[in-house]
Amino acid sequence: MRKRRLSQSIPPETDGEQRESQKDHSQSANQRQQDRKKHRQHVLRAGLAVVAGRAAGAISRRLHLGGGTSIVGIVAQRIYPEIIEHLATQLECGSVIVTGTNGKTTTSGFIAAILRNSGLRVWHNREGSNLMRGVASLFVICAKPNGQLRRSGRRAISILEIDEATIPQIVKVIEPRVAVFNNLFRDQLDRYGEVDSIISHWREAISQMPASTILVLNADDPSIAHLATGFSGKVLYYGIDDPSLDLQRQHANSEQYQVSDARTCSNCGREYTYDLRFYSHIGHYHCTNCGFHRPKPDIRAIQVQLDSFDHHRITIEHTAQQHEIIVPLPGLYNVYNALAAITAAHALNTDWQPIITGIEQSKPAFGRGELIQAEDRTIRLLLAKNPTGFNEVLRTLFSEGISRHTLFILNDNIADGQDVSWIWDVDFERAVGHTQTLVVSGTRALDLAIRLKYAGIPQKEMTIIPHMPLKGERGTHQTRQQRGANKNQKERQTLPDSEQINSQIANSYGLKSALDTALQQTPVGETLFIVPTYTGLLAVYRELEQRSLTPHFWEGKEA
């Protein structure tokens, strides 16, 4: 209670008024004294916020209430709402913010690696801590009880991955040196509303940025490139200039389904015309009506070559100089993430050497192609949380024509989006005939199983393991287990006993058994590809953690 009273006793508005009224007698000793007093109060509050936040975090961890990261920020902000502003301004090299539907975590990871290589001290919020409280937590954890950042100043920089809808709030408290906008796809429509509402959030935020901020924009995403209109500061674009990646050339004969989330010109509403299209609405576009077109990128990949599953060799051209870089991650989307990071580093005047080593030595971020060894098998985690993300994961998985062992997890928790209709916009037809084994799990396993069935994967080729049994099935002898999710009905009726064998396979519910089943079905020495939605990924992680296969990963708890 005392803390609350303290925070109320110094409302920030009166600070500003006092400062103005005191300008007149600016040299008076009286005022200097008051200034010092005010400063002391700020420091005191910041310090108190830091101590209280970190104490709350420690207690929460000790009591196993959760990861104990978000609580730090929540408590600290409660005590001192301007805590982020107070601490962020102490960074000598300022802040970089990264946002977009897909690739925030990987891109900010790349930037952090590059800047560390260049000798900066980097503070980087992790996956899932990308709301205001997560950013506050990051700073508070790095702060001392006197309200100062640890070893503050001295070549310190923060790389902040920010949720799409949080951008306007963060820009109010931090003046970013560089702001990276990656891409915009439909994602969690039940949470964010329509795709267009994100654009208006971002426009509002950009209008508040000072002209000293450098915008780093994806030239190949029309909604992102269009954000530059009306911005008075410097803008750097990145993009891909390799025509061999065009979808039509790659899949001239096969039926392709691509969801486009930016079909019409942001200026005039006419449909874009594409010269090249890499995926979804990403490519080389122009508007035949008003002339809006893809800007010429400052950093451009003139050649992208896939050497192996997670090994892209890209040639980058910048002011007539060429550099070859290996991107050690799967998927074309990660080439874009690397380009975004390179461009952001370039905006901060980083040399090429740390850029190249930073990218090449990067490990996959949490669940983004990450490799884990388990029971003599390799697990590869590929997060897929929206139609375009899922489409690109499927393309990455099945483009080489190799059959894969797969576990799909579809959840509909708040962090995933409660509306799962987006799975119908995913091109699962691509997986048909390429899944050597397939387990379907999650809170919406049944929805996903129907989707796969309608894509043309026979039901007997999948093992469906929902998170829990239907209550309506309780007490009836013919439960899901006994059906084994496999047999057609005639066999089921005539051969009740043989079902018992099958029931070994799918005799269970929940993620644990889904993971067990998927691992069992994967032969020793082979790779199991797990494609989960966001909370599915967290659950897989927790499960692997309990088997001591992964390090603790508390950060994920927050989102």
Place this chain on the structure above:
Amino acid sequence: MSDGFIQPLTLILGHLYPDQLNLYGDRGNILTLRRRCQLRGIELRIVGLGIGDALAPDEYDMLFIGGGQDKEQAPVAQDLHEMKGIGLWAAIEDDMPVLAVCGGFQLLAHYYRPAEGPDMQGLGVFDAWTIHKGARIARCIGNIAIRWNGQTLVGFENHGGRTYLGTAKPLGKVLKGYGNNAEDYTEGAVYRNAYGTYLHGSLLPKNPHFADYLIKLALQRKYRSEFHTGQEKLEELNGHTHIDQVPVNNSQQLERTTGNIVPSLLALDDLLEWEAHASILERLGLHSEAVAVLATQRTRKG
């Protein structure tokens, strides 16, 4: 055997604005109709009708229109009036089955009044209108179950506008969820064989009975005249002649009932669909409905 009428049943589905109105997995409805026809040896051809295309009612047997963003809905509304309005009206008056989901539903009512800006004129097929009461009023978002024809329909709704029915009949009564306006427990609207609804998720995959109902309406409408004109043709349609051409369990069976001729569709193994249906009912706390659904499926099997 005469050579006159040996051909598989064919239906043509007109998909209105597939590029503009596809926000909430509307493709799922199309894929469902296609697959459920395919499994019965019915050929379902899908024709996309974009902006600028005219709608000739004789060319189609079914129409589908999905939902989109407000930005995309405005040019669609204009096109619907100018290019397709008369054709659509004619089709609906001729009992063509039409499914309109979310934005499409709003466009088939009288008007959509956005929070800002001018009204968007609809076709007025349904005597209903939609008002968006501003950003401060919460959107209707979440899982929903309604009672339709003594059965349940489940889906997901996500709409800012509230729809109020005039003389239009609702599609169903809301059991759990918001429905048209979160006030009067109505959901959707029906006029002849045109169905408007807010349910997506997608609607048809988890509601196979509704998908089959639409297919039946289309078959009935298309082949009714032929059933009446010649007994011979009916016999042929009844699976006797084209049985050689299509695998047995894929062939379409048409049964004659007293007076009217109603095609009855081959039953499919929909257990997975019904389990998904029941799991949504259970999530909404509608346990007795869920039990009923599962029991029906089991007795059907037994």
